[in-house]
Amino acid sequence: MKACPARNFFASLALMLCLILAAPAFAADITGAGATFPFPLYAKWAEAYKAKTGVGLNYQSIGSGGGIKQIKAKTVAFGASDAPLKFEELEKEGLVQFPTVMGGVVPAINIQGVETGKLKLNGEVLAAIYLGEIKKWDDAAIAKLNPDLKLPNAEITVVHRSDGSGTTFIFTNYLSKLSSAWKEKVGNEAAVSWPVGVGGKGNEGVASYVQQVKNSIGYVEYAYALQNNIHFALLQNREGEFVNPNIESFQAAAAGANWEQAPGFYEILTNEPGKKSWPITGATFILMHKVQDNQGEAQEVLNFFAWAYSKGGKMAEDLVYVPMPDKVVKLIEASWAQIKTANGSPVWTGAQTPTR
Numbered sequence: 001m002k003a004c005p006a007r008n009f010f011a012s013l014a015l016m017l018c019l020i021l022a023a024p025a026f027a028a029d030i031t032g033a034g035a036t037f038p039f040p041l042y043a044k045w046a047e048a049y050k051a052k053t054g055v056g057l058n059y060q061s062i063g064s065g066g067g068i069k070q071i072k073a074k075t076v077a078f079g080a081s082d083a084p085l086k087f088e089e090l091e092k093e094g095l096v097q098f099p100t101v102m103g104g105v106v107p108a109i110n111i112q113g114v115e116t117g118k119l120k121l122n123g124e125v126l127a128a129i130y131l132g133e134i135k136k137w138d139d140a141a142i143a144k145l146n147p148d149l150k151l152p153n154a155e156i157t158v159v160h161r162s163d164g165s166g167t168t169f170i171f172t173n174y175l176s177k178l179s180s181a182w183k184e185k186v187g188n189e190a191a192v193s194w195p196v197g198v199g200g201k202g203n204e205g206v207a208s209y210v211q212q213v214k215n216s217i218g219y220v221e222y223a224y225a226l227q228n229n230i231h232f233a234l235l236q237n238r239e240g241e242f243v244n245p246n247i248e249s250f251q252a253a254a255a256g257a258n259w260e261q262a263p264g265f266y267e268i269l270t271n272e273p274g275k276k277s278w279p280i281t282g283a284t285f286i287l288m289h290k291v292q293d294n295q296g297e298a299q300e301v302l303n304f305f306a307w308a309y310s311k312g313g314k315m316a317e318d319l320v321y322v323p324m325p326d327k328v329v330k331l332i333e334a335s336w337a338q339i340k341t342a343n344g345s346p347v348w349t350g351a352q353t354p355t356r
Helices: 005-022 039-053 064-072 087-093 123-131 140-145 166-178 180-185 202-212 222-227 247-254 295-311 313-318 326-338
Strands: 030-034 057-061 078-081 095-110 157-161 198-200 216-221 234-236 280-289
Touching (some): 039 057, 039 222, 039 295, 039 313, 064 078, 064 166, 064 280, 087 095, 095 202, 095 222, 095 247, 095 295, 095 326, 123 140, 123 166, 157 166, 157 202, 166 216, 166 280, 198 202, 202 216, 247 280, 280 295, 295 326
Parallel strands (some): 030 057, 030 078, 157 198, 157 216
Antiparallel strands (some): 078 280, 095 216, 095 280
């Protein structure tokens, strides 16, 4: 008996419709925006992920403040911030938050004759420089920390971020813990009213200023200092030790992090105990909406970060970021159960490999 032409037509139409509806899960590239702190790593992850899966990442490195604004406005699939949102704000905005990697912020310097690791600073002196109280490199407070270093009688040019920045949040959090004057006059925010200095947009902008301006000091994520061959100072940690920024000192600072007990993974890692700890260490975070309008896009975001946790650790270490420990990754992936479609179905059902 011959098949009914109408039945064949409707069967074909149904198959085509299923394929069209399924396509968005793997068709579109991922969109994200925010922190410049992890940008070197996200760019490297994105390149490797696209080579493997065909799915690209369109990430705008615009600063944490911009990332938070864009995710709240739903103009991107995920926002990125080095300044974690408190649990109350996450709940208010209907967001979830999870960390991706940890890294360090360093005092970048451009002083003739002073190479990387030669200049020693502590939190009190660094705060006084950024308050404009210490104006020259040969100031007695700096000279006391560097008795064997010949410092110039030159005005210090202070460089800071001009945009809302998680790197600024980490930096000012550290200064607030070490200097009561800084805490009272300026405080700890992603954007503050700077007493002195010039502003650069993003870690890139600050790094560029420090490179170009003699006798300057700025603060940048460590990868930017390495990639741009910028000299940086040593910092005295909580135990009184002057330590180098590196993966070991970032790991030491992160050793005491209690991610299990932190609502919304809210954890600050500045001025942590330990003789080997780098004092300006922090994590960087991803923000997503709990209720997703586009299930396929949200699944792609989680696929990307699941792959990054599983396969991207070596790339992170190559750029001197600290991957999240395996036990924390399990907590993070468990937290993705909160991310659901409008009808309440979970978006994350385990990693899925894109087909294209």
